[in-house]
Amino acid sequence: MLSTPNIIDIQDLTESDIITILDTAESFKEVNERRIKKLPTLRGRTIINLFLEPSTRTRTSFEIAAKRLSADAVNMTGSASATVKGESLRDTAQTLSAMACDLIVVRHKYAGAPRVLAECMDAHVINGGDGRHQHPTQALLDLFTIRQELGHLEGLTVGIVGDIANSRVAGSLIPALRAVGARPIVIAPPTLLPARPDVLGAEVSYSLDDVLPDLDVAYMLRIQMERSEGMPFPSLREYARFYGMNAARLAKARPEMKVMHPGPMNRGVEVSSDVADSPRAIVLDQVNSGVAVRMATMYLLLGGGDSGTAS
């Protein structure tokens, strides 16, 4: 069903895998609009959400996705897991393996932790965000939302604005956009770019105003204060002035340009409140698509289960 047993980096997926996930998510989206939003597809399968870094929407989205497919979903969070007692990731993996779980969704502060987990257990692994590295299901739900809103992906120009250096969302979204033939442009001050921006695989601009008229999507990122030491620019006000999306800027963009954000949003910094609440912002559509896309990844990785299908 997919060419890979795990979704750890977006590059684990071929273009055809990505399209299969998006197409499968379409049928799950329809299920999510029904009054009874449950399918028997993954009945009897066990999914553990191991979230060792804070998360609201990603963890909830995976849990709802697992439950809508009738899997037994168990949540383990940082403070409730034995890792705070010093257990190694390898021991945690072996313990969860011994409980015969089928799929683990892991969020971890260290880049590479989901790969380590996958190497020492038989269960399938989905990366729910590892450090500054990758967040592949976020990229998949973003592609799904863009395709739904703009009708296609190929040839679209997507500006990814803000804290590129610390963003695992950008780390997955850039290669995902390239895989489907879209054009990513990263837009940030030099202090929010990695030391070698040329390795990002995207065009680079230091000025949002310069590239704004070209954009089909403006994808705004949160400044990852928890991952940086000190303030990477003089003030939040100055950042908002040059890199924030606000009504004046929106008026200069293409009328069909959409504003996206992975959440949580810092209103007044990367997006002004009036823009965040306007129909041009499709942030809640992203959240809504997230459940269907995560259902699709679980369904496809677990081989569709023994009974029931998306249709």
Ligand code: NCD
């Ligand atoms: C992102 C994350 O955790 O990487 N949020 C999310 O998963 N919805 C982005 C962020 O925290 O800024």
